[in-house]
Amino acid sequence: MQEIDNFLQNNKDWASKVTAEDPTFFEKMAQKQTPELLWIGCSDSRVPAEIIVGAQPGEMFIHRNIANQVIATDFNCLSVIQYAVNVLKVKHIVVCGHYNCGGVRAALSKQNSGLLITNKWLMHIKNVYRLHQAEIDAMPTEYLRVNKLVELNLIEQVHALSHTSIIQESWTKHNSPTLHGWVYDLSDGLLSSLISIKPGDEIHPIYQYVADES
Numbered sequence: 001m002q003e004i005d006n007f008l009q010n011n012k013d014w015a016s017k018v019t020a021e022d023p024t025f026f027e028k029m030a031q032k033q034t035p036e037l038l039w040i041g042c043s044d045s046r047v048p049a050e051i052i053v054g055a056q057p058g059e060m061f062i063h064r065n066i067a068n069q070v071i072a073t074d075f076n077c078l079s080v081i082q083y084a085v086n087v088l089k090v091k092h093i094v095v096c097g098h099y100n101c102g103g104v105r106a107a108l109s110k111q112n113s114g115l116l117i118t119n120k121w122l123m124h125i126k127n128v129y130r131l132h133q134a135e136i137d138a139m140p141t142e143y144l145r146v147n148k149l150v151e152l153n154l155i156e157q158v159h160a161l162s163h164t165s166i167i168q169e170s171w172t173k174h175n176s177p178t179l180h181g182w183v184y185d186l187s188d189g190l191l192s193s194l195i196s197i198k199p200g201d202e203i204h205p206i207y208q209y210v211a212d213e214s
C-alpha cells in the first residue's frame, strides 16, 4: 500500500510530465469536455476504465458502481446518463462488467447482516440469477457460475439502459447513442463484446414509452 502522500506526489509528477509534452494541455482541458463515450463500470479497483482502453482525459464520461448496474430508481446513475446523452450527446454507452466480480459473487451468496445497504444494492442481481437459475446452476464450478452471472447481469444492464426514457427519447430524436456490453477478463486484461443495441432496435413492448393518452 502506498503512503497517501505518494499519490499527491505522483499527481505533481504526472501534471509536470503532461505539461512538458503539451504546454497547452490543461488550458484546453479546462475549457470544455467533449467525450463521445459514457462508461458504466464496476467500482472494482482492478478495472480502471481509462487505462484498459488507453483513453486520455476528456475522452470518457464515467460512472461506476458495485457490479455495473443500471437501476431505474438510481438517480445517481440516471443523472449521469441524462447529462451524457442530453448535454454531452455521447455516441456510445458501454456497460462494462468483469469476470470474478465480487459483487456478483456476493449476490450468489446468502445476505450478509453486516452489509445491509450493500445487500439491497445486490438484490437486482439476485433477480437476474433467478431468471436464469437453471443455466447458471448447470455450470460445474462456483467460479464458472459467477462468471456466467457476470455475463447475464451485463446483458441485463444493457437492456435496462434501453428501457430508460432518456435512451428511448434520444433514439427517437437523434438516432443515438449505441449501447454496448463489454466484459473484462482480469486474468489477461482483455475486453470482449457480448451485446450491442442500436438505435431503433426492438425493445420489449412492456418497456416502450408511449404518448400519454389520458
Ligand SMILES: [Zn+2]
Binding pocket: 042, 043, 044, 066, 067, 068, 098, 100, 101, 102, 103, 104
Ligand atoms: Zn465487480
